[in-house]
Amino acid sequence: MLDIVIDSRQAAISEHIRVKRILPFRQRRMVGPFIFMDHAGPVTSAPSPISKMDVLPHPHIGLSTVSYLLGGKVTHRDSLGVEQVIVPGEVNWMTAGRGIAHSERFEDPTVLQKGQLELIQTWVALPEKEEEADPAFENFKPEQLPVFTDTGIWMRLIAGNAYGLRNEVKTLSPLFYLHVVLEAGTRFALPQEHSERGVYIVRGALETGGQLYREGQLLVFTKKSDPVILAKENCTLMVLGGEPLGDRFIWWNFVSSRKERIEQAKEDWKQGRIILPPNDNHEYIPLPEDKSKPAGGPNPGLLS
Template sequence: MLDIVIDTRQAVITPGFSVKRILPFQLRRMVGPFIFMDHAGPVSVPATTNLDVMPHPHIGLSTVSYLLDGNVTHRDSLGVEQLIKPGEVNWMTAGKGISHSERFEDPNILSAGGLEMIQTWVALPEKDEESDPDFKNYAADELPIFTDKGVWMRLIAGDAYGLKSEVKTSSPLFYLHVELETEARFGIPTGHSERGVYIVKGSLEVNGVSYPAGKLLVFSKGVDPLIIAKEKTTLMMLGGEHLGDRYIWWNFVSSRKERIEQAKEDWKQGRILLPPSDNQEFVPLPEDKSKPAGGPEPGALS
């Protein structure tokens, strides 16, 4: 059966740039190790609009940037500069601390409605929360593809349907991009204790009930429903094994509340370095209005 259906909420990333926020949700903060999920776009704004996300910090998680359309330039405090393109996996592990920026440097893409991106955060196991930061780009042709009648699927990370991705992860999980033609039938991955299906475009029927785009369907363990596409539909499927509760505040995730407080001070004091090729501006620490770590994050960035 369905455990919960989560509707997207609007979240402002920078002035003029809003996204659909999916996770965390008050009644369901995580699905497997996935603790955060945003859906940006399709974006269509005047070419003069600046949607850049300035350098900002992370700890205790991996960010996963996956583009459906357009491109974005990633720069981080390790010195990595990477143009992110559709179908690639960009896996940045923050560990004990990293900063990065996301710059939209092709204004023609934004004005033509050609940017669409899914951003997720994957919590790290406690033993890896203080690991050294890392960034890895995986080209689209490095990722497993599966096709069947009316079905196209890319395994972004983890294992599902007998396939295994070479993307390095820290815990058991799966993450999939799925395209379904009208009336195509599909199942959700088995072998994982927590599983979710986010409807990017189109609509699904599950157990006789229709669900439109903008909903995350979270399924109970052991339930293996048949999914029927009611029209041409794009899905992101994700889940895995639960790692235990996590605190989240702004861009910081940790199993320890005091570690969140340390990260706040580290950013204020400049102990988390800026990207060497993008160090002229940064996002300041938001004002803390006594909102406890673990509550809804104030305008998280990925």
């Protein structure tokens, strides 16, 4: 049965990009280790120049960002010197650990001509013992990610394990993350391997427990329940969850099990101790004005 239904809210990640923000939510901060979820697009119009859409270099600690495109193209640059053009179907997993900065640039105007740009970004909180790990970035091509098909069902395993599927994406705690496409009339059951499970409706409408739910909603199910999901229309879903890690503080782009670590990260960014991407270091986003404390509730700020 359902634990909670979260309606996405509007947020901005740059001057010209608005997103549906799903996590964190006041009544539900996390699903398994997933502490943040944004859905950008499809983007149907762009400013001139397209660079006005860019998300400038900004910092992270204590989490992994998982960038997954449904359409378009984004260029990632980070403190490690990585420059990666992200395209649909790939998994781009950046572990911030003790601190990293990265940018997300939109450098190919052709992807916006037909509203092709669409991005899902999640953050996975790190286990306490990994919060100060060395930063890292990995890119996984679609052919490295297992796909399962059956009548009316297509799914790709982005990370973790579910339905007997596994891949080489390195995760630091038990979780699963799937891209699922259902044809109208198809029934779908959630994996039983994990205690916390959520279904985000990217497109379409589904029914469960006799109720209808539509795009932009995240359905979080209670532990040990065995819900049946019926696609009322053709659906695109992101299905995710895993095992809880315990409470986390979140402020702007920082996540930690310790409030004082958030305060240190603020000072580290102000003092330049988190290195900018060497191939994108001429501008950056300054620390926002601190209008709330990390213990006072979620405040992810303006960026992903």
